[in-house]
Amino acid sequence: MVESAAIAVRDLTKAYTETAGLFGVSLDVEAGSVMALLGPNGAGKTTVVRILSTLLRPDSGSVSIGGVDALARPEAVRAVIGVANQSAAVDQKLTGQANLAMFARLHRLPRTVARQRSAELLELFDLTGAAGKPVKRYSGGMRRKLDLAVSLIGRPSILFLDEPTTGLDPASRLALWEIIGGLLGQGTTVLLTTQYLDEADALAHDVTFIDGGRVIARGTPGELKSRIGGRRVDLTPASAALVPTLAGRLSGFEATTGDRALHVSIGDALADLRRLLDAVDASGIPLEDYRVRTPTLDDVYFHVTGHERPAGAETRKEDAA
Amino acid sequence: MTPPAQHPRSSRWWAVSDHYEMAGRSLRHLAAEPDQLVTVTLQPVLTLVLMYFFLGGAIQAGTTENYLDFLIPGVFIVMAGFAAVTTATSVASDLLQGVVDRFRTLPMAKSAVITGHVVADLPRSLIGLAVTIAVGLCMGFRSPAGVGAWAAAIGIVLLVTFTLSWIAAVIGLLGTSLEAVQQVSAVIIVPVFLSDALVPTDTMPAWLRVVAANQPLSQATDCVRALLAGTPLGDHLRLALAELVGITAIAFTASALLFRRRTRR
Numbered sequence: 001m002v003e004s005a006a007i008a009v010r011d012l013t014k015a016y017t018e019t020a021g022l023f024g025v026s027l028d029v030e031a032g033s034v035m036a037l038l039g040p041n042g043a044g045k046t047t048v049v050r051i052l053s054t055l056l057r058p059d060s061g062s063v064s065i066g067g068v069d070a071l072a073r074p075e076a077v078r079a080v081i082g083v084a085n086q087s088a089a090v091d092q093k094l095t096g097q098a099n100l101a102m103f104a105r106l107h108r109l110p111r112t113v114a115r116q117r118s119a120e121l122l123e124l125f126d127l128t129g130a131a132g133k134p135v136k137r138y139s140g141g142m143r144r145k146l147d148l149a150v151s152l153i154g155r156p157s158i159l160f161l162d163e164p165t166t167g168l169d170p171a172s173r174l175a176l177w178e179i180i181g182g183l184l185g186q187g188t189t190v191l192l193t194t195q196y197l198d199e200a201d202a203l204a205h206d207v208t209f210i211d212g213g214r215v216i217a218r219g220t221p222g223e224l225k226s227r228i229g230g231r232r233v234d235l236t237p238a239s240a241a242l243v244p245t246l247a248g249r250l251s252g253f254e255a256t257t258g259d260r261a262l263h264v265s266i267g268d269a270l271a272d273l274r275r276l277l278d279a280v281d282a283s284g285i286p287l288e289d290y291r292v293r294t295p296t297l298d299d300v301y302f303h304v305t306g307h308e309r310p311a312g313a314e315t316r317k318e319d320a321a
Numbered sequence: 322m323t324p325p326a327q328h329p330r331s332s333r334w335w336a337v338s339d340h341y342e343m344a345g346r347s348l349r350h351l352a353a354e355p356d357q358l359v360t361v362t363l364q365p366v367l368t369l370v371l372m373y374f375f376l377g378g379a380i381q382a383g384t385t386e387n388y389l390d391f392l393i394p395g396v397f398i399v400m401a402g403f404a405a406v407t408t409a410t411s412v413a414s415d416l417l418q419g420v421v422d423r424f425r426t427l428p429m430a431k432s433a434v435i436t437g438h439v440v441a442d443l444p445r446s447l448i449g450l451a452v453t454i455a456v457g458l459c460m461g462f463r464s465p466a467g468v469g470a471w472a473a474a475i476g477i478v479l480l481v482t483f484t485l486s487w488i489a490a491v492i493g494l495l496g497t498s499l500e501a502v503q504q505v506s507a508v509i510i511v512p513v514f515l516s517d518a519l520v521p522t523d524t525m526p527a528w529l530r531v532v533a534a535n536q537p538l539s540q541a542t543d544c545v546r547a548l549l550a551g552t553p554l555g556d557h558l559r560l561a562l563a564e565l566v567g568i569t570a571i572a573f574t575a576s577a578l579l580f581r582r583r584t585r586r
Contacts, residue, residue: 054425054426055422075428078427078428079428081426083426085419085423087418087419088419089419089420089421089422089423091346091420092418092420093349093350093353094349098349102342102345102346103423103427105338106339106424106427106428107428108335108338108428108429134353150423154427
């Protein structure tokens with residue numbers, strides 16, 4: 001096991017059926033770093049988080065959280081972790097303030113600390129104005145923020161966030177990124193799952209891709225992007241209907257079709273770009289827009305999972321940016 | 322890494338604190354939704370008024386006692402039943418709405434999740450008891466009992482609430498939907514009506530009388546009646562305690578096992 005690992009997981013298996021579950025997942029998260037767990041829906045991300053946060057027992061494998069064997073001593077682990085799951089797990093009938101106060105006490109904080117910490121977190125998550133309102137009258141985004149605040153109430157040294165920004169508006173997402181940055185400054189270790197690959201790119205020191213319950217790629221975002229290498233050229237024809245036609249005329253290139261643009265992979269050399277542009281000229285299809293860029297984690301995602309780039313994938317990325 | 326700022330108290334102290342917090346939580350639900358109080362106030366008062374004014378005359382014929390004095394202790398037990406019903410839905414909604422996962426990731430005593438709701442039924446029950454007594458006094462109920470006998474009577478009503486509340490917890494833990502639990506939890510009230518709480522058993526058919534007169538809720542009612550009327554307790558107290566404690570032990574064990582099954586890792 002890595003010496004400085006705050007989370008060390010070895011050969012985790014949890015078979016739900018022959019094909020669903022985890023089949024030998026190992027990962028290490030260095031203390032004070034952010035690990036993003038990525039993969040398609042049903043890949044097993046939530047199962048990993050539930051096992052690491054002591055909610056689920058694996059069939060086999062080992063889990064060490066903060067140096068403690070999580071399978072043998074879950075109670076000791078619960079004292080050092082914070083968890084925000086996909087379903088906002090707060091008390092709907094209580095106010096935001098009362099929720100924080102209660103969870104602080106259940107985290108066994110002294111009353112004065114509990115009060116002070118609740119006020120700090122309400123401020124941090126911009127919920128002070130809604131502190132006295134029952135949670136069932138909160139919007140979805142406010143509930144999500146309260147849930148994240150509750151996950152921080154015990155000053156966890158290790159934090160598990162399962163899709164923390166799903167349902168948050170862009171301003172709240174950025175605010176959460178900042179909060180996570182602040183936690184890292186205090187030495188907190190974070191493991192998060194996300195649907196937004198730009199989020200992983202912005203926050204994570206390390207990325208682990210899982211699919212079908214297995215780790216299919218891991219590394220820093222930079223490593224992963226350079227591993228697939230080259231450049232991407234996004235070609236946007238004057239009309240969306242021309243995307244397949246363009247793809248047909250550029251059959252000599254490796255490309256994936258989006259709903260508005262064609263994404264062509266080329267080498268790093270200037271000559272590669274020139275060859276492509278010549279081919280575009282020869283195709284006679286007018287372009288409305290074009291862009292040359294280095295690969296993003298989205299490209300890594302489609303490369304490693306082998307999934308087709310779905311229609312609208314780039315619009316989602318655009319929304320998220 | 323920031324170590325968690327845990328208070329240097331014993332784990333037993335914190336386990337008690339967890340139960341206190343969770344009972345407080347359940348009572349805060351009551352403050353947030355005061356309509357929960359309707360079941361412990363309006364229901365027993367309605368039972369009292371309806372039984373006394375509509376059926377009192379007819380029932381009076383079958384007994385030698387004053388029917389109001391007979392009825393009031395029975396209504397206490399009715400109230401205890403209604404006070405317990407809330408626990409079934411509270412437990413079910415905790416399990417079904419995901420908040421139980423939060424509790425499970427905390428360093429708290431997990432038993433407090435269920436016990437908190439059960440314990441909170443006791444103050445709920447006291448509120449109902451106060452309202453029922455007040456209405457009873459207005460209707461002309463009088464008792465020669467002293468403070469000690471009243472305290473014992475109230476203690477028995479609370480024990481009945483506690484017992485029924487654990488049964489309600491079992492129903493909540495068995496439920497797969499909130500609606501189903503709401504429907505099923507009404508069965509907690511049924512044994513109250515199959516006892517001598519509201520009507521004398523003398524006129525029942527023999528087979529039913531044997532069951533109705535000896536079941537724990539009848540024993541408890543008879544106890545409260547004797548305490549408030551200042552008549553001898555006989556075997557009622559011993560039997561009521563034995564039966565209620567026995568049922569509580571069974572329901573408690575069942576709920577502990579079910580909780581473990583519902584939250585199996």
